[in-house]
Amino acid sequence: FNGSYNLVPGPLDSFPLSNISIYARSTLFEKINITANANLDPYISDERGVRRPTLYLKDNKFKPGRITNGSIAISTSFQSKSKDGKTDKERMPEDDYMTPDEQQRQLEYVRSNPAEYTDFNIPWSLQLSYSLSFSNQLASNYTRLQTRVYSNISINGDFSLTPRWKLGGNTYFDFTTKKIQTLTMFITREMHCWQMAINITPVGLYRSFNITINPKSGILRDLKVNRSRFFYQ
Structure with missing residues (x-):
C-alpha cells in the first residue's frame, strides 16, 4: 500500500493526507x-460525496x-507443449538494457497482439x-452516492489448422450490459521468412479489417505492409 502526508500544507490545503x-x-x-486493489479516502464525506476536512472515524x-x-x-492460461520445448520468455529476444518490468510489458504486448506475433511452435493456446x-x-x-459494479470476462485463443496456418480470436463480454463488446478473429500464414496476418473485428462500436505482411525477423519487423479499413457504428 502507499500514501503520503503533506508536512507543509498551503493555506487552501485542507486535506494534507492523501488517499491510500x-x-x-x-x-x-x-x-x-x-x-x-482498492483506494481508501481518509476523510469523511457527505451523502453527495463532497469531502470534509475531518478524518474518517468509526465507533x-x-x-x-x-x-x-x-x-x-482473475486470469489463467493453458497451452500445448511447444515444438521446440521453449517457454514464452525464452522465445522473447533478450535486451540487457530492459528492466524486468519492461520485459514483462513487452511479453504482455505480444500476448495482446497474437496475430502480429503468432507462434507456430505452439499448436494451441487459451487464455x-x-x-x-x-x-x-x-x-x-445528484442527491446521493451509489455503488456501481462492473464485471467482464475475456477469452483469447488460437490453434493451428496446419503447420503453416493458424486461426484464433478473442472476445470481451460485459456482464453489466449483457453484451459482447468486442470480437476479433485472425488467421495467420507462415511464408518461410515472411508472415501474413488477416484481422477481422465484426462486432463492437469500432469494426475493422486489416491485412499485414511482415518479415519474421525481429530486426526487420517494422518493414511491414499494412492495409486497414475501419467502420464506426
Whole structure:
C-alpha cells in the first residue's frame, strides 16, 4: 500500500493526507493469477460525496479510510507443449538494457497482439480472465452516492489448422450490459521468412479489417505492409 502526508500544507490545503492505495497479488496452484486493489479516502464525506476536512472515524476510532473504489482480476492460461520445448520468455529476444518490468510489458504486448506475433511452435493456446470492479459515483439525480459494479470476462485463443496456418480470436463480454463488446478473429500464414496476418473485428462500436505482411525477423519487423479499413457504428 502507499500514501503520503503533506508536512507543509498551503493555506487552501485542507486535506494534507492523501488517499491510500492498497494492492495485492497472488498465484494459486502456479496457474491462477489473482490481483486486487482498492483506494481508501481518509476523510469523511457527505451523502453527495463532497469531502470534509475531518478524518474518517468509526465507533469513535480512526480507520484508514472508507473504500471509494476497487477491483479484483482473475486470469489463467493453458497451452500445448511447444515444438521446440521453449517457454514464452525464452522465445522473447533478450535486451540487457530492459528492466524486468519492461520485459514483462513487452511479453504482455505480444500476448495482446497474437496475430502480429503468432507462434507456430505452439499448436494451441487459451487464455481466460475475469474482472470485477466497483466505484462510488454520484447518482443521476445528484442527491446521493451509489455503488456501481462492473464485471467482464475475456477469452483469447488460437490453434493451428496446419503447420503453416493458424486461426484464433478473442472476445470481451460485459456482464453489466449483457453484451459482447468486442470480437476479433485472425488467421495467420507462415511464408518461410515472411508472415501474413488477416484481422477481422465484426462486432463492437469500432469494426475493422486489416491485412499485414511482415518479415519474421525481429530486426526487420517494422518493414511491414499494412492495409486497414475501419467502420464506426
